[in-house]
Amino acid sequence: MPGSFAVRPIDATFGAVISGLKLATIDDATLAELKKSWLDYGLLVFPGQFLSRDEQIAFAKRLGPLEFEMAALSNVKEDGTLRQEKDNDDRMKVLKGNMGWHMDSTYMPIQAKGAVFSAEEVPTIGGHTGFCDMRAAYDALDEATRAKCEGHAAYHSLHYSQSKVGHDSKKKADGEYSGYGFHDGPVPLRPLVKTHPETGRKNLVIGRHAHNIPGMDRQESEQFLQELVDFATGDPRRVYHHDWRAGDAVLWDNRRLMHRATPWDYTQRRIMWHTRLAGDPASESALPQAAQ
Numbered sequence: 235m236p237g238s239f240a241v242r243p244i245d246a247t248f249g250a251v252i253s254g255l256k257l258a259t260i261d262d263a264t265l266a267e268l269k270k271s272w273l274d275y276g277l278l279v280f281p282g283q284f285l286s287r288d289e290q291i292a293f294a295k296r297l298g299p300l301e302f303e304m305a306a307l308s309n310v311k312e313d314g315t316l317r318q319e320k321d322n323d324d325r326m327k328v329l330k331g332n333m334g335w336h337m338d339s340t341y342m343p344i345q346a347k348g349a350v351f352s353a354e355e356v357p358t359i360g361g362h363t364g365f366c367d368m369r370a371a372y373d374a375l376d377e378a379t380r381a382k383c384e385g386h387a388a389y390h391s392l393h394y395s396q397s398k399v400g401h402d403s404k405k406k407a408d409g410e411y412s413g414y415g416f417h418d419g420p421v422p423l424r425p426l427v428k429t430h431p432e433t434g435r436k437n438l439v440i441g442r443h444a445h446n447i448p449g450m451d452r453q454e455s456e457q458f459l460q461e462l463v464d465f466a467t468g469d470p471r472r473v474y475h476h477d478w479r480a481g482d483a484v485l486w487d488n489r490r491l492m493h494r495a496t497p498w499d500y501t502q503r504r505i506m507w508h509t510r511l512a513g514d515p516a517s518e519s520a521l522p523q524a525a526q
């Protein structure tokens with residue numbers, strides 16, 4: 235039982251709301267307790283933090299190396315005007331793509347460990363972020379499906395997932411983040427079941443970037459992967475959607491949870507900040523492959 239902050243579990247198989255601490259000034263002993271809660275719950279929600287961007291980066295760095303420091307997920311353009319849904323530009327396509335369930339950076343050579351995500355401005359309705367417990371989903375599979383998963387892997391690609399929302403990734407992207415992840419090296423191949431390096435528990439690794447399971451034809455692969463996502467997200471006990479307030483921050487374990495964005499009224503401003511924690515190459519690397 236941590237002595238220096240309060241933990242209120244969310245009514246789901248994962249997740250907790252943390253109060254009684256300030257992430258910007260947390261001491262080392264409290265941080266160590268917080269890391270344990272992060273591994274136990276997979277998702278920690280911190281209301282009312284109002285982190286500056288520098289404070290968010292500094293806090294995230296205390297959890298380990300970063301994959302990148304800060305990306306804005308927003309419908310507000312640099313000039314302050316609002317991105318229109320009908321514009322359907324690359325950034326809007328990235329926002330739309332993120333509305334499919336996924337884990338971050340499974341399309342990179344090293345899957346992300348997690349993320350710190352915070353809300354600066356939020357719309358009055360919608361714009362929730364969904365999370366799904368892929369450890370509980372694995373545990374709930376029937377034995378035959380579990381065995382089928384154990385024996386297979388899938389390729390993960392942002393080219394693949396964005397092409398499904400009409401984003402031509404070969405075209406020059408219109409911004410730094412919208413171009414991130416379209417890497418042109420070998421397409422990472424990842425087992426459908428992965429043991430979490432710190433909890434030792436098994437998790438399903440699937441989501442919108444996964445495709446082309448070796449040993450299955452394309453249609454069979456697509457159908458199986460969709461069935462797994464539908465199964466995982468089909469039990470409300472395994473899903474939580476966070477209804478953001480300005481100043482909220484969350485920390486999630488990307489080795490355990492899938493997540494997704496949800497639509498909002500795009501005539502309202504939404505500004506979110508994402509800091510991505512780098513995965514450990516020893517445990518988050520894709521499977522070795524022959525040169526392609």
Ligand SMILES: [Fe+2]
Binds near residue numbers: 493
């Ligand atoms: Fe994401």
